[in-house]
Amino acid sequence: MKKQQDYLSANNIKYIDYKDVELLRMFLTPHGQVVGHKRSGLGQKQQRALAVAVKRSRFMGLLPYIAS
């Protein structure tokens, strides 16, 4: 069986920017939580980079801590 490629590798995204809200929202639940690696399909390194980017984005008020 062919291994499924994750979204970031498939689109050649090497750096997750905290300003890129549209990209980050793809990996968030409707409540604003980061989805787990099983759901996101990302590797450990990318998942950590995603978490950092989301936290930076929340700090800057681009994403909510808790979405109502």
Place this chain on the structure above:
Amino acid sequence: MPSSMENKEINIDAMGKDRGVYEVGFHIVPIVAEVDLGVRVTAIRDVIEAAGGSMIADEFPRHMELAYPMLKIAENKRALHHSAYFGWMKFEIEPSGAKAVEVKLKADDLILRFIMVKTVRENTMVPKKVLQQKRGEEVRSEEKAEDKPVLTEAEIDKTIEDLVIS
């Protein structure tokens, strides 16, 4: 192993001198008039250049609604802001200079909040075209393609007849 140790020392020295690529994202308080935003941006750019930084890229501040209200205490007064002008600047600077920029920006009363991160020289924003092709849509289109050829009308009739008879 004296030779390898010497190499290590040289590397550490070189790392200290290396200029890194940093980015500052900032919110300017909404009480600043849109006409005066240019002045604020120039002030931030001057701070960076005074600390020995060289600009790589930037985006002019744009008005945006914040995801949650932010508190800013300036001149002993608390003010809650629901919106701000968000902009960013990418530049190359020495680590000591980056620290100096951070201290100066912290003292600025018209900056609601800022963040300084290490980044890469290349453009890090994903083009919108890529984002439009969401994973969900791809999966759905594949599923539809698979479903179509499985059953024709004649086959459906046959299966229904079989079920009714049995």
